[in-house]
Amino acid sequence: MTSKPSYEDLEQRVAELEKKLETTEHFYNNILNSIPDIIFIKDDSHRWILLNDASCEVLGHERGELIGKTDYDFHSKERADEYWEKDNEVLFSESLNVNEELIADAHGNVKTILTKKSVFKDDIGNRFIVGIAHDITEQKRAEHALADSERRLADIIEFLPDSTWVIDIEGRVVAWNRAIEKMTGIKKEEILGKGDYEYSIPFYGERRPTLIDLILKRNQEYEKRYLSIRETDGELAASVSFSPSFRTGGTYLEGKAAKLYDAEGNVVGAIETVRDITAIKRAEQDRERLITELKEALANVRTLSGLLPICSSCKKIRDDKGYWTRIEAYIKRHAEVNFTHGLCPECAEKLYGREDWFKKGKSTE
Known part of the structure; x- marks a missing residue:
């Protein structure tokens, strides 16, 4: 049979427990x-029974001034009403x-806090509200700035x-x-x-796939479908394509595309701009066609230039080899011109003026 502890033993045990409790409280504090x-x-009456140093620092009071007080003692009524309402929601629902x-x-x-x-x-059965709040002011500012x-x-x-x-990056x-809405007739919605x-x-x-x-x-299969496409610094910079099904008669489009990156340098998508250059391309084609036609016309034309030695009597021309050639033969050879022969009135009179048939034909005119 064990003997009962003495009063001194009980006092010592209580002191040990108090010391242990004090150490534990100090540790957790x-x-x-x-x-x-x-x-x-x-x-459950919304009175503070514990606050850490961060709470006291925000409220600007010592812990002893805060314990047993409520939000109405340190905040505006409007803000205290909000805190009180949220506290009641927790107390009544007993959920997070x-x-x-x-x-x-x-x-x-x-400041903005996440509570x-x-x-x-x-x-x-006593109920207590346990709360922890994290300052997210800078995060909210960053979110607003973004x-x-x-x-x-x-x-x-x-x-x-x-x-x-x-x-x-998923192609959505x-x-x-607004400009592409007008071009395609498709609203952003x-x-x-x-x-x-x-x-x-x-x-x-x-x-x-487009640009x-x-x-x-x-x-490469789709890149070949563009009339022109070039690469600059490893990226597609510009292209011209013809869309036969876009508008009546088709449309020439000039496009530019670039990758989009996030702050860490990761590709997150792409952007493209498109410009209708049909009028410019049609004008270029018309100009090229006109130049071709002019070149073909000029190729069929041979011109004479410089001084031509010509006989003042028979009108023969001396060529660059010293031969005398009839004027019509010379021009035909150098200008690709064919001649038909006839008589002017003066020459006809000179040659046939005395002939009766000539006189008769002339009188009937």
């Missing part, structure tokens, strides 16, 4: 206070609640004078500006998010 996120515990909240620190700076709250029950940048880029693309569209249309070469149908009447696809994945 050190952990909580080393965490940069806001950590707090509230009772995650939401973004605004909080003003001790210096009046408004997670849940309910903890002790052995006798959204503003994307919006500005979208506006720039929207109002470019050339027909322009953008696809992602993510931008379709009808094509945004579509892939499988949907954007090629208005130009070629079929689903097929924007070739910039992402080269394909």
